[in-house]
Amino acid sequence: MQRPSPHLKLLVYLEDYIQLHGYSPVIDEMMVAMEKPRGAIQNSLKYLEREGYIERRYGKARAIRILKSSQGGIPIWGTIAAGYLSEVFTDGRDRLPISSPRLRPGDFALRVSGDSMIGDYIPDGSFVIMRPMADPSALKNGEIVAAWVEGRGMTLKHLYRNGNQVSLIASNPIYPQITVDIQECQVQVQGILFWILRECV
Numbered sequence: 001m002q003r004p005s006p007h008l009k010l011l012v013y014l015e016d017y018i019q020l021h022g023y024s025p026v027i028d029e030m031m032v033a034m035e036k037p038r039g040a041i042q043n044s045l046k047y048l049e050r051e052g053y054i055e056r057r058y059g060k061a062r063a064i065r066i067l068k069s070s071q072g073g074i075p076i077w078g079t080i081a082a083g084y085l086s087e088v089f090t091d092g093r094d095r096l097p098i099s100s101p102r103l104r105p106g107d108f109a110l111r112v113s114g115d116s117m118i119g120d121y122i123p124d125g126s127f128v129i130m131r132p133m134a135d136p137s138a139l140k141n142g143e144i145v146a147a148w149v150e151g152r153g154m155t156l157k158h159l160y161r162n163g164n165q166v167s168l169i170a171s172n173p174i175y176p177q178i179t180v181d182i183q184e185c186q187v188q189v190q191g192i193l194f195w196i197l198r199e200c201v
Helices: 005-021 027-034 038-050
Strands: 054-056 064-066 074-081 094-096 108-113 127-131 143-149 153-162 165-169 178-181 187-197
Touching (some): 005 038, 027 038
Antiparallel strands (some): 074 094
């Protein structure tokens, strides 16, 4: 179904604003920019959210994230360490120009930095397409994930759980296993590996 023009115009405005400022506008700014009343803006936001173009974090100002761009492709959220834990993972505003019927709203790309996952044919500089986990408890041991460890950073690794112990394991044997107790340190799975783009290296 074709997107109605007012909704598309708001989506383009949101993309441009976030690209320029690094965060989303508030509704009053949207009203001024689009020359529309509050109700029309709210209707457009509801439409864009329902159709999977944006995500809104309710209760927070400037908390809109673009999931599916008017320009096509998927968002590049930044770079992730395939080695030791690093804080280089950041929300990005660039797009990876790919399309596939297998892609879903919410999928995102990360550029790989490091060679700890070379045993899975994920080389340094490649892109990995990640898919958010709707139910983290459904994650199977051994899946490749983008994991955030509290106070230590992000990494791309195989994840294994054993009681309160979470282990992040590389496929390159020169890298040591990372093991944390989730009662002492929070671990969040940001996404599960869905696709590898090695040709981007």
